[in-house]
Amino acid sequence: MSGWRSREIHSFRCAIAGIYAALRGERHMQFHFAAAIAVVAAGFWLQVGREDWLWLSAAIAVVWVAELFNTAIERVVDMASPGMHPLAKAAKDTAAGAVLVTSLFAVIVGVIVLGPPLWDTFRK
Numbered sequence: 001m002s003g004w005r006s007r008e009i010h011s012f013r014c015a016i017a018g019i020y021a022a023l024r025g026e027r028h029m030q031f032h033f034a035a036a037i038a039v040v041a042a043g044f045w046l047q048v049g050r051e052d053w054l055w056l057s058a059a060i061a062v063v064w065v066a067e068l069f070n071t072a073i074e075r076v077v078d079m080a081s082p083g084m085h086p087l088a089k090a091a092k093d094t095a096a097g098a099v100l101v102t103s104l105f106a107v108i109v110g111v112i113v114l115g116p117p118l119w120d121t122f123r124k
């Protein structure tokens with residue numbers, strides 16, 4: 001195997017390990033994982049269309065990306081500033097704010113995409 005390919009495989013494994021570590025150590029990440037499974041299951045059950053799948057997958061992806069960056073920032077802050085510091089607080093709160101913004105976006109997408117077919121299903 002060429003050196004380039006083995007370096008790529010190593011990078012890929014590191015990225016998967018990062019996701020796995022965040023999933024194991026962060027309860028918010030576990031919540032987002034469970035929410036993503038529930039949304040995908042609801043999408044299949046309600047047979048949403050192609051464009052709706054794009055919105056749902058975009059919403060899931062942005063929340064995951066924000067939560068992964070939030071976890072990374074928490075780790076770096078804890079390493080750089082084990083004691084209390086206003087800048088450490090600002091960094092963590094800002095990263096948490098990013099997760100909140102993406103979560104609100106995901107809720108809006110979920111209501112718009114899944115709301116009407118869910119309503120039709122339960123109204124019958």
Ligand SMILES: Nc1ncnc2c1ncn2[C@@H]1O[C@H](COP(=O)(O)OP(=O)(O)OP(=O)(O)O)[C@@H](O)[C@H]1O
Nearest residue numbers: 026028074081082083084085086088089092093096
């Ligand atoms: N070193 C620090 N200096 C000042 N404030 C901090 C520091 N560490 C954490 N905080 C404050 O405590 C809050 C909670 O921090 P914590 O590290 O427990 O993260 P969290 O948001 O609870 O995430 P999680 O529960 O997913 O680990 C931060 O948002 C911040 O306001």
